[in-house]
Amino acid sequence: MSIVNSPELPPIALIAGPTASGKSDLAVRLAQALEAREKRAAVINADSAQVYADLRVLSARPSEEEMGGIEHRLFGTWDGATPCSAADWAASAKREIAALHAEDVVPILCGGTGLYLRTLLEGIAPVPRINSDVRKAVRSLTQSEARAALEAEDPEAAGRLAPADMARTMRALEVVRATGRLLKDWQAQKTGGIGDKITLHPLVLLPDREWLYERCDRRFGQMFDGGAVEEVTLLLDRDLDPALPVMRAIGVPEISAFLQGELSRDEAIVAGQTATRRYAKRQYTWFAHQPPVWWPRVSNNMLDMEISFVSLLRE
CATH class of the missing domain: 3.40.50.300 (P-loop containing nucleotide triphosphate hydrolases)
Structure with missing residues (x-):
């Protein structure tokens, strides 16, 4: 900041x-x-x-x-x-x-x-609005499932976020699945x-x-x-x-x-x-x-x- x-x-x-x-x-x-x-x-x-x-x-x-x-x-x-x-x-x-x-x-x-x-x-x-199907699929995951998925799909975000931070884990996972781009790339803009x-x-x-x-x-x-x-x-x-x-x-x-x-x-x-x-x-x-x-x-x-x-x- x-x-x-x-x-x-x-x-x-x-x-x-x-x-x-x-x-x-x-x-x-x-x-x-x-x-x-x-x-x-x-x-x-x-x-x-x-x-x-x-x-x-x-x-x-x-x-x-x-x-x-x-x-x-x-x-x-x-x-x-x-x-x-x-x-x-x-x-x-x-x-x-x-x-x-x-x-x-x-x-x-x-x-x-x-x-x-x-x-x-x-x-x-400027992250586009997340598709409702993507959001529903991500929100249906357990904490351990969401964490494992994020480690595979956005390792950088997984390295930054605490394993217990469910809200930000889901957000990062939603973004990469919906846009095909990592959250850090969007945040740079x-x-x-x-x-x-x-x-x-x-x-x-x-x-x-x-x-x-x-x-x-x-x-x-x-x-x-x-x-x-x-x-x-x-x-x-x-x-x-x-x-x-x-x-x-x-x-x-x-x-x-x-x-x-x-x-x-x-x-x-x-x-x-x-x-x-x-x-x-x-x-x-x-x-x-x-x-x-x-x-x-x-x-x-x-x-x-x-x-x-x-x-x-x-x-």
């Missing part, structure tokens, strides 16, 4: 990191600090689960109280029946950012979906990014892992007893395609299994906690290594917002 920084370009703050790392709270605090300096600010969601209206509880979407009087955008914007791709989100985020900049408002991107952020900042590869048109003020939260995993476990238990079961019940009542992202979101398969009598309550909670920790671990690894080295990375106990965002707060 190569970003141009110039005091003449409009600013964007970015707070990223794994799930349960405290990003939303920090984004609100930053917005409030800006507003105390008579600069308006708004938080823009960059989390692939929090975009869905159906996942208020399971995505840990901030409540009105947690928003702290700060405007939030792209939270709960998509109906679960309509998948939100990285390109879809980036297009919406660009519109929101442009509208905020036109009103002299500082956008604060907040989320843990690295692909969303990369697409927004770097642009998107990216267009539409805003990275060269903004001054970016990024911060990556990488808390202590044990603290993070304990927080993941505790939060999922609270979700289970705080409306997540009812949320999944409503999703199942809609009879949506099980391949939709909203149906594969962390917690939905585990609670679905509980509702269908396949798992006990305790087993479903443990399964959801395990899935959450694994997801947090993948995000942690991505943010530790993928963003540019100049993006600051801090643990929560080392965080000083006034120092981390000094260039933005003093503009």
Whole structure:
């Protein structure tokens, strides 16, 4: 992610990191600090689960109280029946950012979906729409089958992607099967990014892992007893395609299994906690290594917002 920084370009703050790392709270605090300096600010969601209206509880979407009087955008914007791709989100985020900049408002991107952020900042590869038959065939594969196929058909992508990263494995496999070209070849032609048109003020939260995993476990238990079961019940009542992202979101398969009598309550909670920790671990690894080295990375106990965002707060 190569970003141009110039005091003449409009600013964007970015707070990223794994799930349960405290990003939303920090984004609100930053917005409030800006507003105390008579600069308006708004938080823009960059989390692939929090975009869905159906996942208020399971995505840990901030409540009105947690928003702290700060405007939030792209939270709960998509109906679960309509998948939100990285390109879809980036297009919406660009519109929101442009509208905020036109009103002299500082956008604060907040989320843990690295692909969303990369697409927004770097642009998107012009991959043609994937044929539905190809997509259905790929999505029907098990994780081990998809991984073996990718190793045979796109070894470069298989070398980059973690074996557990099912979503990106399927995406790379879909692309090579549908287009006959490797994903990296398409990605070399990216267009539409805003990275060269903004001054970016990024911060990556990488808390202590044990603290993070304990927080993941505790939060999922609270979700289970705080409306997540009812949320999944409503999703199942809609009879949506099980391949939709909203149906594969962390917690939905585990609670679905509980509702269908396949798992006990305790087993479903443990399964959801395990899935959450694994997801947090993948995000942690991505943010530790993928963003540019100049993006600051801090643990929560080392965080000083006034120092981390000094260039933005003093503009």
